[in-house]
Amino acid sequence: MDEPAVLVQDLCVVRGSRTVLPGLTVAVPRGQVVGLLGPSGGGKSTLLRAIVGVQIIESGTVTVLGEPAGSAGLRSRVGYVTQSPSVFADLTVTQNLRYFASLVGASSASIAEAITAVDLTSHADTRVGELSGGQHSRASLAAALVGSPELLVLDEPTVGLDPVLRRDLWELFHRLADAGTTLLVSSHVMDEATRCDRLLLLREGVILADDTPDGLLRRTGAADAEQAFLTLIEAEPAA
Numbered sequence: 001m002d003e004p005a006v007l008v009q010d011l012c013v014v015r016g017s018r019t020v021l022p023g024l025t026v027a028v029p030r031g032q033v034v035g036l037l038g039p040s041g042g043g044k045s046t047l048l049r050a051i052v053g054v055q056i057i058e059s060g061t062v063t064v065l066g067e068p069a070g071s072a073g074l075r076s077r078v079g080y081v082t083q084s085p086s087v088f089a090d091l092t093v094t095q096n097l098r099y100f101a102s103l104v105g106a107s108s109a110s111i112a113e114a115i116t117a118v119d120l121t122s123h124a125d126t127r128v129g130e131l132s133g134g135q136h137s138r139a140s141l142a143a144a145l146v147g148s149p150e151l152l153v154l155d156e157p158t159v160g161l162d163p164v165l166r167r168d169l170w171e172l173f174h175r176l177a178d179a180g181t182t183l184l185v186s187s188h189v190m191d192e193a194t195r196c197d198r199l200l201l202l203r204e205g206v207i208l209a210d211d212t213p214d215g216l217l218r219r220t221g222a223a224d225a226e227q228a229f230l231t232l233i234e235a236e237p238a239a
Ligand SMILES: Nc1ncnc2c1ncn2[C@@H]1O[C@H](COP(=O)(O)OP(=O)(O)OP(=O)(O)O)[C@@H](O)[C@H]1O
Pocket: 015, 016, 017, 018, 020, 038, 039, 040, 041, 042, 043, 044, 045, 046, 047, 083, 188
């Protein structure tokens, strides 16, 4: 199990006229909750897209669970929640999950499990279009959970959630990791950094830090993750 869940080597991605990732190398270890943090526009979503195989890349390699990113064999092994809604507004939560379960060949038991995991049991038969913002994003998360993927790639899953729900979701992430799932979670919220086993700080397509929360604080002498990141960002000359 020493092989990382994700291995990105010399990844170069150009979007429009911008080189978003100029040659990025990073590994995501298995069975951990890894946070991908960094300023808006830094390339977080682009990196996650490359890992799930929906991003056109210029050069480099992305290996996921031992296979090239985007391979057909990874379809049921990788769950992905995009930054924008990915469930159908005109279907209920359960209907959505039935659809996503059919895509990955997941059992109907896993549908109920996923709904319970995100605490939407009382809204299982509500149309997604009638859910609150936070409920909507939890429905998207549930859609990625069906079939128990080995790797979960979550692009800002906690946006718009209240502190209690955020805490519950992070607890869920760690339960999943304890059971062997790898989670790669992007976030803007720096206090979420301390909830991760490992942190990647991405700024302007460059990894400024790849460390444990404790290691990061030690290395920067900062009191909290936010201060540590500011220290690193200020130490680095702008690209
Ligand atoms: N569809 C697109 N076409 C062209 N350029 C794009 C496209 N999407 C994103 N970009 C550019 O790629 C860069 C990185 O964007 P990306 O969405 O990866 O950043 P991010 O770190 O996820 O930001 P945020 O925290 O705001 O979600 C930005 O400069 C953005 O303008």
